[in-house]
Every structure is written in C-alpha cells, then in structure tokens.
Amino acid sequence: MNIEHEFETHLPFWPHLTADQRALLVSGTSRRSFRAGENVHGRTGDCTGILLVLSGELRSYFLSEDGREVTLYRLLPGSLCILSASCVLETITFDVSIDAEVDTELLVVRADVFNRLTKENIYMDRDVHKEAFARFSDVMWTMQQVLFMKLDRRLAIFLAEEVLDRGTDTLRMTHDQIARHVGSAREVITRMLKYFAAEGLVELGRGTVTVTDPEGIRALAGVDDGPGGVCPV
Amino acid sequence: MNIEHEFETHLPFWPHLTADQRALLVSGTSRRSFRAGENVHGRTGDCTGILLVLSGELRSYFLSEDGREVTLYRLLPGSLCILSASCVLETITFDVSIDAEVDTELLVVRADVFNRLTKENIYMDRDVHKEAFARFSDVMWTMQQVLFMKLDRRLAIFLAEEVLDRGTDTLRMTHDQIARHVGSAREVITRMLKYFAAEGLVELGRGTVTVTDPEGIRALAGVDDGPGGVCPV
Secondary structure, three states, rough: OOOOHHHHOOOOOOHHHHHHHHHHHHHHHHEEEEEEEEEOOOOOOOOOOOOEEEEEEEEEHHHOOOOOOOEEEEEOOEEEHHHHHHHOOOOOOOOOOOOEEEEEEEEEHHHHHHHHHHHHHHHHHHHHHHHHHHHHHHHHHHHHHHHHHOHHHHHHHHHHHHHHHHHHHHOOOOOOHHHHHHOOOOOHHHHHHHHHHHHOOOEEOOOOOEEEEEEHHHHHHHHHHHOOOOOOO | OHHHHHHHHHHOHHHHHHHHHHHHHHOOOEEEEOOOOEEEEEOOOOOEEEEEEEEEEEEEEEOOOOEEEEEEEEEEEOOOHHHHHOOOOOOOOOOOEEEEOOOEEEEEOOOOHHHHHHHHOOHHHHHHHHHHOOOHHHHHHHHHHHOOOOHHHHHHHHHHHHHHOOOOOOEEHHHHHHHHHHHOOHHHHHHHHHHHHOOOEEEOOOEEEEEEEHHHHHHHHHHHHHHHOOOOO
C-alpha cells in the first residue's frame, strides 16, 4: 500500500486536508522497519517525529534512573503516536521511551511538517490533541495506580499468595472478589488485570485468572527481594 | 462583570460560538464562591462540571489511600479546568481532587452543556483538548519526577543538609550547581525549585535559594522519619 493510501485508511482528518496539505504530509513521511526489541525513540535524544504503526506493536514506557520500566501504553496497527515529537511540540514537556515489541513497520512523519500542518488545519489539530488527551488520561490512571497507590504490587502479592495457598496457577474468583481482598474497586481491578495481561503476567478467562508468569508476579510482589524489598518503585 | 462578559474575556473560542451556543453556555453556568481550604471537587464523587477561575486560586492534587497529597497544578484567574467533569467526558478515566487555596470565585459550567457544545463546535473542541493536553504534559512531568525519580526527595535532602552545614537558610548557589550535586539536569532542577516555591517550601532569588519552610523540607527529605523513612511515597 502506498503512503497516501495508508493515511487515507488511518487518519480521521485526512478528508479535511487540502491537496497541498496532503502532498506536504506525504513528502515529509518515510517508511521504517524495526526488529523486535529495537529502540524506536527516547534513548538517543534524537527528534524522531510522529509515528503511525502499520504492523507489529510498539511499547511506550518510562525509564527510571535506576533502570526500572513502567509501561505507559501499547501502540497497535493504526495507532498514531505524537509523544515521540516532543522536540517540536512545545506542549510536550517530558520524555518517554518507545521500543518495538515485535517486528514492526511504521510511517514516520517529520515533526516540523506535522507541527506546521496542525497549525494550518483545525481538524488535524483537534483530532491529534483529542487523541493525545485520551491516551494521557489512560497513562495518568496507570501512573496513579502503579506509582502512587502501588496497586500493581498489592495485586501481585495477592495473586502470588493465592497461587501458593491453592497449589494451582488458575484462580477461580471474580474481579469483585479480588477487589475486596486488596481493598480496591472492581473497575480498578479489572483495568489492572488487563494491564497485567498485556504485560504477559496473567491470562484472563471467564471467572478465572491464570498466572502465566509466576516469576514475574513474584518479582512485582517483591517476594524474591528479601527483607529490603518493601519499596519496589 | 456578567457571565457573558467573563466568557468573552477568558475563552479563546468564544468568538467562534454561534448566538445559540453562547446562550446555552451562559444558561448552563453558575457563579460559585469557595472559602480558603474548602474542597471544590473530588471528595464527594459529585459531578462538579467545568471550572473557570475568576479570582483566587485552586489547587489540583492526587490523594493517596494513606492520605498523602501530590500537587498536580495550580489554577489561577482565567484558567479553565475540565478534569472536574470526568463524569461526562469519557476521555477522562481518573479522578483528581481540587481545593480552594484562598477565597476563590468560580464560574461552573454544567458538564452536559459543555459536552454538547464541544461536540457541536470544533473550535471549542480543539481549544479545550489542546489546553487539557498541555496541562497533562506538565502533570506527567511532575508525576515522573516526584513519584518515579523521587527527585523531590533528593532535592529536599540536599537542601536540608546544606542548611545544616552552612548554618543559614539562604543558600548561594546556581541551579546548575544544585543539579550537579543531586545528579540531575539544570532545567529539571529549575522546574522542581519552582514547584517547591509554589508549595511554599522555598523562595527563589538571583543566585540564591532560601528555605522558608525548613520543617516541610525535612519532612519531604524523610529526615524526621527515623530509620523507616526511606520510602516516602
């Protein structure tokens, strides 16, 4: 598929661009491929540009000074990522890292071209900021639960203990029951379990949670950390 | 000043609203006053609506389960706050608390009216999401530094030690010097010092940092916490 056709398929604001704007967008775009595990943005400090995922999967995460990673979100085919353009979008004041999770094909739009077009076209400006805001809102939720409430750790501790007590990796309990055990709300537990599932720690079934990565769960729970493991963040 | 005139002054999208849209916005808006320290949003679970600050100051913060607060941002006169409308804006998936820092006068727009108008008017939709995205970007920075990097704590430890060593609350050093001491970058230290100043912990002068709340700085540094105080978050 050529670049123009990819844009037509994936960008809701494409019909609102003028012929000149479309031509500029296409001319400022290149196709790139990344291997599984390769870093796409954030480690070199380069100005990567805006990303449109064509195939594969990207993972966006915070990297702490001591090397701990917190996944912020995953980008599947059709997703647009503007955080990798913090160099020119003055509203972005922080940096994330982005890796290819599997072999991934991307379109990369030069940040200056993107910036100029959002200034010219209100539909593009609106769609981009609305999408970015929605993504941010999800990220805030994750940050709040993981870093502030330490819900990920509490949930991991509970799952690790249940697996040990019951002698099976498949736990038969509802999200509501789990929520009452860890002192949270059902909706919150459902979202955190989905986050765990996306990280490959558990598999969710009908009325069941199966721990697929017991070592990962124990590490998150701090069980293997010895007496010093009370402060995983 | 009447509500219409306040909107004309503060809302960049006001000229782009039709007469009907303006009338709907005004009819869905009420004026409210809050005393210093009063909770404006977040503790009762009510659907507050969108806020426009006319005078005074609001503080938006996360409240942890154990009662710790992290200030996300401050809203000064002319600021619009949409996070208090999470009840109707489906893009907002988390909750913040908002208090009046001093006696504060607000306009409160009913969330359903606001929601309907952003669906109808692309200028309003664009401006609101652009503003929200910029605010979020700042919040992410704070969250990352405070919760993930613990930079607030590292900086507080450094300031507390310097005050003790030098026997004075006014430290003569540049942000660059401080950055090298705590292992960070100058821009990052400048932002965190501004955050400390907004929290009333320090006062910033030309080439000086004055600790105005030594007890607050020591509490943040964990100095008064005894041997267990290594994990303030």
